[in-house]
Amino acid sequence: MLDIKVLRENTDAVRRGALKKRMPDRAAAVDRALQIDAELRLLLPTLDGMRSEQKSAGKAMGKLAGAEREAFLEKQKALKAEMQALEEKEKHLRADLQQQLSLVPNLPDDDVPEGKDDTENVETKRHGTVRDFGFEPRPHYEIGEAQGWVDFTRAADMAGSRNYILFGDLALLHDAVLRFAVELMVERGFVPVDPPLLVRDAAMFGTGFFPGGEEQTYRCEKDGLNLIGTSEVPVTSLHGGEMLTEEQLPKKYVARSACFRREAGTYGKDTRGLYRVHQFQKVEQVIVDVADRARSLQHHRDIVQNAEDLLQAFELPYRVVAVCGGDLGVPQAMKYDIETWMPSRKGYGETHSASRFYDYQARRLDLRYRQKDGGKPMYCHTLNNTVAASPRILIPLLENHQQKDGTLRVPKALQRYLGGREVIGRPVF
């Protein structure tokens, strides 16, 4: 959420920002919010004056008696009746304002490229060389099924499409990746967290997924709870409603959790294999720090680097892209995606997504801190990035490190989780 003052003072910038994100309907919310705000500010002085009168009169009342009291009482009743209509109006205006304001997207930062969708994201870095196989590389699902490592048919039978079951060494590799990711981040000072997977609407709203992301979310209506699509939701919400002290910041967390996504509206997209699935495991890094743009930028670089270090340890070629306006979400100010080379896609596929929000989420979450040398409480800045999401990350691992006979070379960094083996699988091709 943006400060209403920002809307008042930089109306054009906010409107342009929404348009840069290709959200014209959300840009309209800016004008609606400002209109309601104007109405409210017209109403408030009158109403406050009446309240003031009621208050002081009420105090005098306590000392009165008899006929004098009766007369006073009549007058106060009349005032009350008059106030009721205005208070009703105030209530509705405030609720409407809140609603429109919550629709206004965060301002995209200056380093967000112009563009309509993910085809216009801008590559900022490329690392590693794409391997020359010397044979026709197979897609991960062919290798996986031939090895008996993955079963899509039975998964679909019991749970529907976009599901999978991992077996044997691939199940171990899946776990290895996640363990490596957590250990890497713990070494770097991040506090490991095992968060709730079912959360209230407030957490979804606070992180900016609601309103807007309801269709993407599995919901347990009976309990009013939502299955998280990322642990960003519970972990960023962790200190929601709290007043932290500057000394407690930055908070750096790493969470491993299951994630659930309905993938509504993606029919026919990435239907084969492990790329787009309803349920997966993800290790996520989350940072909460003071309201300082320079520090946010530094954190953003750091969390991207953390993910890059993991990919380098996995010996995978990747590139970093600056996500353009049209591909940016409502709450983000700027986002880098990391895309890892996937031979079956003959291209790079998104494996990581690093966002900075400044105070947009914190404002929605009521997440503040008290400054060291006095002054007003400030809203925190928040950021997050994937460390590893699996099974998606298994795609480049299987496809880039496959050998002609269908066995898999295990990167050195992961061998220790697989009993020290350098190769897994048996010759199947």
Add this chain to the structure above:
RNA sequence: GGAGAGGUGGCAGAGUGGCCGAUUGCGUCGCCUUGCUAAGGCGAUGUACCGGAAACGGUACCGGGGGUUCGAAUCCCCCCCUCUCCGCCA
């Protein structure tokens, strides 16, 4: 699931219809005393909104929402959360 207790300022904890935006303690900040450490004395210290250049003035907020009343932290209803006991159970 059943029974009970409770949710108040950064924290702890009083307050049962007008004298309460709220006693007090802790913490924090400033000053003073004491020559260092420690301790003590005095004062200040909530958040948000509206108006104002500012000084300042006004309003709202005692878990959330409704209600009673001229007036609600205080009374009534609904919801959420925490704790204790019982039951059930991974």
